[in-house]
Amino acid sequence: MTIKGKACRNCRKIIEKGKECPVCGSTSFTTFWRGYVAILDPQNSEIAQKMGVSTIGKHALRLSR
Ligand SMILES: [Zn+2]
Numbered sequence: 882m883t884i885k886g887k888a889c890r891n892c893r894k895i896i897e898k899g900k901e902c903p904v905c906g907s908t909s910f911t912t913f914w915r916g917y918v919a920i921l922d923p924q925n926s927e928i929a930q931k932m933g934v935s936t937i938g939k940h941a942l943r944l945s946r
Contacts, residue, residue: 886912887912887914888910888940889909891905892905892934893914894939895938895940895941904936904938913945914942915942915943916942916943917939917941918932918939918940920932920937921937923935
């Protein structure tokens with residue numbers, strides 16, 4: 882399954898539109914990313930904690946550029 886969007890270079894949040902990251906306010910994105918995890922419950926998610934993610938949503942696993 883592929884999803885559209887770009888990943889924030891700073892926090893890896895994937896957004897579909899907009900110029901600014903809703904999480905960290907960064908304006909630096911990349912469309913070259915692979916894999917993602919959907920964090921539903923950051924407080925209780927081991928993955929979210931490992932990734933340093935504290936917000937609900939999709940986050941890229943790997944940024945290529
Ligand atoms: Zn961000």
